[in-house]
Amino acid sequence: MPELPEVETIARGVHERVRGQSIVQVWFSSHRQPFKTPAVRQARELEDRPILAVHRTGKHIVCELGSASGGHLDKVGSMPVAQWIVHLGMTGRLLVTTLDAPVALHTHARLSLSGGKELRFVDPRRFGRLEFRDLDREAGFCAPGAEPLTIGPDAFAALFRGRRLSIKAALLNQALLAGVGNIYADESLFQAGIRPRKSCGRLTRTELERLRAALLQVLEHAIRLGGSSVSDYVDADGVRGFFQLEHCVYQRTGQPCRLCKTPIRRILVAGRGTHYCPRCQS
DNA sequence: CATTTCACCTGGTGGC
DNA sequence: TGCCACCAGGTGAAAT
Numbered sequence: 408m409p410e411l412p413e414v415e416t417i418a419r420g421v422h423e424r425v426r427g428q429s430i431v432q433v434w435f436s437s438h439r440q441p442f443k444t445p446a447v448r449q450a451r452e453l454e455d456r457p458i459l460a461v462h463r464t465g466k467h468i469v470c471e472l473g474s475a476s477g478g479h480l481d482k483v484g485s486m487p488v489a490q491w492i493v494h495l496g497m498t499g500r501l502l503v504t505t506l507d508a509p510v511a512l513h514t515h516a517r518l519s520l521s522g523g524k525e526l527r528f529v530d531p532r533r534f535g536r537l538e539f540r541d542l543d544r545e546a547g548f549c550a551p552g553a554e555p556l557t558i559g560p561d562a563f564a565a566l567f568r569g570r571r572l573s574i575k576a577a578l579l580n581q582a583l584l585a586g587v588g589n590i591y592a593d594e595s596l597f598q599a600g601i602r603p604r605k606s607c608g609r610l611t612r613t614e615l616e617r618l619r620a621a622l623l624q625v626l627e628h629a630i631r632l633g634g635s636s637v638s639d640y641v642d643a644d645g646v647r648g649f650f651q652l653e654h655c656v657y658q659r660t661g662q663p664c665r666l667c668k669t670p671i672r673r674i675l676v677a678g679r680g681t682h683y684c685p686r687c688q689s
Numbered sequence: 690c691a692t693t694t695c696a697c698c699t700g701g702t703g704g705c
Numbered sequence: 706t707g708c709c710a711c712c713a714g715g716t717g718a719a720a721t
Contacts, residue, residue: 408714466715497714498699513699532698534715572692581716589714638700638713678694679714 409495411555411586412629413640413648415463417501420643421470421526422461424503429457429521430472436515443492443538452489452539453518459487465550465585468493468501489541492548496534502527503643552585555622563619567607574610574618575603576677587622590635590657593682595622597656602688603681604674628653656682 409417433450435442442449455475462469471487493501504525510517516528516537528537540548553562566583567574577583578592587595596603598621601614610618634640634648637658641647655665660673664684674681 410715494715496698496716530698531700532714534698536716570691576692579715677692680712 408497408588408590408638409499409634409640410466410588410591411463411626412591412650413634413642414466414468414495414586415630416634416642416648417495418461418463418468421468421501421503424524424643425458425520425522425526426460427457428524430454430518430526431521432519434517438515438533443536449537449539452541453491456489458520459485463586464548465552465554465581466494466588467548467550468495469548487547488543489539490548492536492538492540493528494536494538496530496532496536498532498639499528499530499535500639500641501643502529502641502645550585551582552580553583555584555586555626558584558619560616560619564612564615567610567615570607572607573604573676574601574607575679575681577607578622579677579679586626589679589681590637590654591622591625591629593657594655595625597682597684597688598622598625600688603676603683656684658682 430453433453435446435450457473458470459473460471470491470493472489472491473485474488495501504527506519506523506525508525511529513531514527514529518526520526528535553566567577570577575592575596578587578595579589593603595618599614599618601610601618629635629650632649632653633642633646635650635654636647637651656671659671660682661670663669664671664687667684667686669684669686671682672685
């Protein structure tokens with residue numbers, strides 16, 4: 408499941424490979440689900456536009472686009488006038504392939520590019536979303552929550568102050584922090600030595616600062632390793648990540664804790680499978 | 690308003 | 706061997 412490190416890895420890969428190229432032709436599957444903007448309008452809007460840059464915000468991939476009419480006149484670095492926003496959901500992939508590469512099952516979008524490659528969106532469970540924004544008429548995409556890689560100690564602590572829900576549920580709330588999902592919530596709570604069910608309001612300032620530092624460290628480490636491939640995650644080239652090998656608790660139910668050998672436990676918190684060490688996380 | 694539950698999806702798994 | 710119930714979880718809408 409793509410979370411911040413996986414989405415960051417994909418966005419970087421796509422950026423390197425498609426920056427400066429124009430979208431030549433757009434094909435969408437007939438499935439209704441993945442489109443936040445209706446497919447017909449989305450396809451018409453995307454065609455002929457140059458891709459100026461690709462970056463990540465929260466779990467969203469944002470492609471900054473130039474204007475269609477004078478696409479060849481736009482230079483990389485000029486102001487974007489539109490955006491194509493991709494959310495991968497649970498099983499979404501965004502791949503840069505050759506034009507003649509075999510089309511994977513559950514391919515929902517194919518954007519052929521001026522450089523002779525293709526940008527493909529593949530998503531078996533169709534939880535992903537594709538959206539187009541015309542920046543002349545609407546605001547640019549902005550994740551609702553704070554960015555975990557840059558948020559400071561005070562702002563981080565303020566997110567959780569006065570809340571009664573569990574810290575695990577709060578970490579998963581995208582309106583508070585953008586980009587944290589089940590894997591990195593569990594891993595950062597382990598690193599910080601905090602029980603997932605602990606109420607936000609009962610966390611001390613020291614614990615919150617430990618959590619912020621742990622989250623930052625875990626996310627940066629995961630980005631360096633190209634993300635976690637736990638189900639079928641791959642980067643823009645179809646290459647798997649390596650951070651799953653470093654997981655301390657996620658999907659390690661019953662296995663010995665890497666620090667104290669106590670078997671890792673799995674419980675349900677806020678309806679999500681949650682993994683923790685009963686000894687290291689007090 | 691804050692918080693919880695559920696529906697949306699398909700592939701993989703385990704029981705019989 | 707085959708079939709089927711069930712689970713995985715990001716998100717947003719509905720319920721509490």
